[in-house]
Amino acid sequence: MPTAYPPNTLVTVAPTGAETAKDDVPQLPTTLDELIAEAIACEAAGAGLIHVHVRDADHRPTLDPVRLRDTVAALRESTDLVVQLSTGGSVHDPLAARLAVLDAAPDSCSITCGTTNFGDDVFLNPWPFVVELFERARDAHVVPEFELFDLGHVQALHRLLDTCGLPWGGRVHCDFVLGVPGGMPGTVAALVAGVAALPTAVTSWSATGIGRSHLPVAAATLALGGHLRVGMEDNLVYARGRAVRSNVELVERAARLAAELQRPVLTTAGARELLGLGVS
Numbered sequence: 001m002p003t004a005y006p007p008n009t010l011v012t013v014a015p016t017g018a019e020t021a022k023d024d025v026p027q028l029p030t031t032l033d034e035l036i037a038e039a040i041a042c043e044a045a046g047a048g049l050i051h052v053h054v055r056d057a058d059h060r061p062t063l064d065p066v067r068l069r070d071t072v073a074a075l076r077e078s079t080d081l082v083v084q085l086s087t088g089g090s091v092h093d094p095l096a097a098r099l100a101v102l103d104a105a106p107d108s109c110s111i112t113c114g115t116t117n118f119g120d121d122v123f124l125n126p127w128p129f130v131v132e133l134f135e136r137a138r139d140a141h142v143v144p145e146f147e148l149f150d151l152g153h154v155q156a157l158h159r160l161l162d163t164c165g166l167p168w169g170g171r172v173h174c175d176f177v178l179g180v181p182g183g184m185p186g187t188v189a190a191l192v193a194g195v196a197a198l199p200t201a202v203t204s205w206s207a208t209g210i211g212r213s214h215l216p217v218a219a220a221t222l223a224l225g226g227h228l229r230v231g232m233e234d235n236l237v238y239a240r241g242r243a244v245r246s247n248v249e250l251v252e253r254a255a256r257l258a259a260e261l262q263r264p265v266l267t268t269a270g271a272r273e274l275l276g277l278g279v280s
């Protein structure tokens with residue numbers, strides 16, 4: 001179990017996701033202009049990495065290759081954030097389209113380490129797909145972030161690293177996603193169990209709690225030496241009875257929490273170093 005208490009905190013923002021409808025949450029950044037404006041403000045507030053899901057002209061989730069490329073280019077032009085594309089997409093996306101996300105040449109990509117029930121749906125990540133995604137990311141010089149929705153996914157990460165070796169960049173960064181209906185519960189006990197089971201090759205980890213588990217998971221993560229993921233992909237409620245107005249206020253709050261715990265936010269350059277970006 002990694003026991004270090006790092007001096008700084010990487011704040012990842014996941015601003016959009018694939019699950020929430022624009023009609024239900026008009027402040028969700030779904031257009032490219034909205035995403036870029038949000039990304040610029042989140043970087044200024046302390047975010048180091050942006051986890052991106054793209055929407056189409058009707059605000060629906062898409063893995064359209066042109067939109068993905070344009071989004072990566074626009075984020076690079078406007079910010080220094082580490083640009084991570086989701087290869088999880090939506091539960092309806094075919095595996096081939098999810099593999100093709102790498103063609104947009106992001107800095108980083110998510111790789112979910114196993115299948116999980118996802119509400120009434122199934123988020124499919126069969127072992128051969130996970131291995132192929134890992135190998136394609138390595139060949140494309142894209143740094144992965146391993147998403148762990150369940151304790152079994154931690155075990156799959158052991159198997160993946162044992163089978164395939166280290167990813168591009170030589171670092172192993174993973175992210176616990178707690179509180180998805182069908183995955184690990186959003187509890188401190190589940191987080192502690194997951195962290196205790198991590199492979200020793202893991203060099204950094206973050207966590208996010210879905211919905212009402214967002215704040216308790218963030219507090220426990222900081223205390224355990226982890227990094228933070230926040231954003232409207234995961235949480236739409238800022239406080240009891242008060243909806244999130246923008247991703248920026250979630251990043252600002254994460255930065256305040258991190259500073260109070262004497263682990264101020266990492267710069268974007270620090271984020272790149274942490275993740276092994278720029279290392280050949």
Ligand code: KMH
Pocket residue numbers: 017018019086087088089090091110111112118123147
């Ligand atoms: N939208 C979920 C089905 C990822 O981005 O890699 C999957 C997800 C994970 O959000």
Ligand code: ZN
Pocket residue numbers: 014017051053086088233
């Ligand atoms: Zn995602």
